[in-house]
Amino acid sequence: MLGSFVMETRLLDEDGTFTQYSTIIDDGGEVLAMLLNYWEHGEPPLTDHWKDITKSLNKRDSMSLLDRLRHFLHSGKTPEQVPIDEAISRGMRR
Structure with a gap:
């Protein structure tokens, strides 16, 4: 078994800004299904329970x-x- 997968996605807003989300998934099948859903149908993953990491990306001093x-x-x-x-x-x- 490979272990956990860190998944991130960036959702673009109409005003040119974005929100980036992250989650950890233990099931490789779930990750593959998510990627195929996006690739084949253009459906982004549901991020309701994902962590919003947008602010951590904007730290100039990091x-x-x-x-x-x-x-x-x-x-x-x-x-x-x-x-x-x-x-x-x-x-x-x-």
Whole structure:
């Protein structure tokens, strides 16, 4: 078994803004059905019980995942261009 799936969807509003929702689903069949429903019929998932994560996406002071990885791999220095295999091995040595 693969475990849980984190599902997110972004609903666009007429004024150009959006609301993004997230949920965790344990059933891979449910995830597949949701994706196929959207793909084949254009029906977005029902988000009534999903968590609204829109505000967490708009934090200007939060460090992005890429910035955190750069900091981890390069000790806060300006990152150099490093091949991915080398970057992973550097991270494993720390």
